[in-house]
Amino acid sequence: MALFLLGGRFLKPRTDLKTAMTAIQQHCSSVASGRQHVNGVDLYYEQTGRGKHAVLLIPGALGSTRTDFGPQLKSLNKERFTVVGWDPRGYGQSRPPDRDFPVDFFERDAKDAVDLMKSLGFGKFSLLGWSDGGITALIAAAKNPNLISKMVVWGSNAFVSPDDLTLYEAVRDVSKWSARMRQPMEEVYGAQVFAKTWEGWVDGITQFSKRPEGSICMELLPSISCPSLIIHGEKDPMVPSLHPQYLLKNIKGSRLHLMPEGKHNLHLRYADEFNRLVEDFLEE
Numbered sequence: 001m002a003l004f005l006l007g008g009r010f011l012k013p014r015t016d017l018k019t020a021m022t023a024i025q026q027h028c029s030s031v032a033s034g035r036q037h038v039n040g041v042d043l044y045y046e047q048t049g050r051g052k053h054a055v056l057l058i059p060g061a062l063g064s065t066r067t068d069f070g071p072q073l074k075s076l077n078k079e080r081f082t083v084v085g086w087d088p089r090g091y092g093q094s095r096p097p098d099r100d101f102p103v104d105f106f107e108r109d110a111k112d113a114v115d116l117m118k119s120l121g122f123g124k125f126s127l128l129g130w131s132d133g134g135i136t137a138l139i140a141a142a143k144n145p146n147l148i149s150k151m152v153v154w155g156s157n158a159f160v161s162p163d164d165l166t167l168y169e170a171v172r173d174v175s176k177w178s179a180r181m182r183q184p185m186e187e188v189y190g191a192q193v194f195a196k197t198w199e200g201w202v203d204g205i206t207q208f209s210k211r212p213e214g215s216i217c218m219e220l221l222p223s224i225s226c227p228s229l230i231i232h233g234e235k236d237p238m239v240p241s242l243h244p245q246y247l248l249k250n251i252k253g254s255r256l257h258l259m260p261e262g263k264h265n266l267h268l269r270y271a272d273e274f275n276r277l278v279e280d281f282l283e284e
Contacts, residue, residue, distance in 0.1 A: 031073065035094075038115045039108075044093035045086040045116065049078035053149070053282060054125035056117055057085040058109075058133030060155070061201050062099075062185060062194070064092025068130060071271035077279055084125075086116055088136075090197075092188060099197050101204025106132075106216060110140040114147060124149050126226075126282055130267060131155040131239075135216055138247075141228070142220035151224070152278055154231035155264050157243040158221060158250070160214040165206060167238070172202045221250040228254040229281045231274070233262025 035042040046065050055076070059068035065085030076083050088109050090099025102108070113136060117125050126149045129137030134156025141148045157164070174182055174195045185194045208216045228251050232244040248256045257277060259266050267274040 030078065036116055036119050038119055039112055041089045041094065041097065041112070043086055043089065043112060043116050045084055045120070046073065047082065047084045047120070048073055049076065049080075049082045051077065051079055051081040053080060054082045054084065054117065054122040055282065056113060056125055056127055057083065058113060058127060058129040058136050059085075059088065059091070060131030060133050061205075062091055062189070062197060063130075063133070064094075064188065066092065067184065067188065068133075069267075071268060072128070072275065072278075075271065075275050080279070080283065082122075084117065084120065084122075086113070088112060098193075099200065101200050101207075103207055105204055106135050106139055109136040110143065113137075114140050114144050118147075123147070126150040127152070128278065129153045129156065131264070138224065139217050139220060141226055142217070142223040145223070145225045148226045150227045150229070150282055152229045152231065152281065153247070154233070154266065155236060155239050156247070157239060158216055158218045158246060159243075160205065160208045160216060161242070162209075162214075163240070164214075165209055168202050168206055172199060174198050218246075218250070221247065222252065224251045224254075227281075227284070229278075230254055230256045231259065231262075231266065231277070232256060233259050233264065233266040235261060236264045236266075238264045 031046050031048040033044070033046045035044050057065060057069045057072055059065060064087040065073065069085050073083060073085055087094040089112055090097055124147055127137040127140060129135070129152070134153035135158070137151055137153050138156065138158065141151045182191070182194070189197060208214055230244050230247050232239070232241065234241070244256055248254055259270065262270060
């Protein structure tokens with residue numbers, strides 16, 4: 001799940017976006033960017049670092065590499081890692097096309113992510129997935145065991161609960177958000193496109209409630225074989241602890257790291273701690 005207005009990204013909305021954008025601006029001299037034609041769509045990506053260990057950053061709902069991963073693009077060790085950020089189809093700078101949310105949209109994102117990395121010449125790589133991006137990472141890891149070295153996910157869920165549905169409906173209408181909450185995404189998409197795309201996302205994530213147990217990808221978790229780190233902010237109002245606990249129980253050999261003060265955007269709010277944690281895990 002990647003609801004962000006209550007999940008931490010907008011608790012200090014302008015501050016967090018400014019932090020992410022400042023981080024991007026500071027590393028621009030060492031980043032390559034472009035578009036790669038993948039599965040019929042031109043996908044925007046940014047790449048930095050020259051390490052042997054390739055890492056793909058997967059953003060949350062309506063997110064992009066620039067809005068979601070500034071501190072990681074700036075500060076993850078460039079000698080040890082090659083870091084790739086991207087905008088999934090219909091998000092950020094990977095438009096056109098307009099974003100849609102068919103029942104297989106997470107599977108589609110997972111295939112795009114893997115095929116993007118293959119097209120960039122990476123035969124094996126690790127995944128860092130936030131929120132919706134974590135769901136995409138779970139699916140990609142399950143379906144491509146020979147390609148994925150390691151995986152880190154946070155703010156993610158493998159199923160939709162009744163309580164989740166209540167939350168989605170409560171934030172469906174962006175006109176009820178404060179202007180300050182809407183502004184960062186309106187700057188990326190424009191007001192009308194943002195409102196339409198967000199409502200489409202709510203419909204898209206809600207449709208999983210019609211599946212047995214509200215499954216998004218529950219049945220795939222036992223197929224994940226790569227070393228996996230689950231990070232959970234104990235103050236995340238968007239993702240209750242039952243979700244990371246379920247991942248821990250159902251992904252063989254996975255481990256769970258709790259951040260007592262972490263909210264949904266813990267990788268932005270506590271970027272230094274998060275980056276150290278991730279680097280240590282990836283280098284084990």
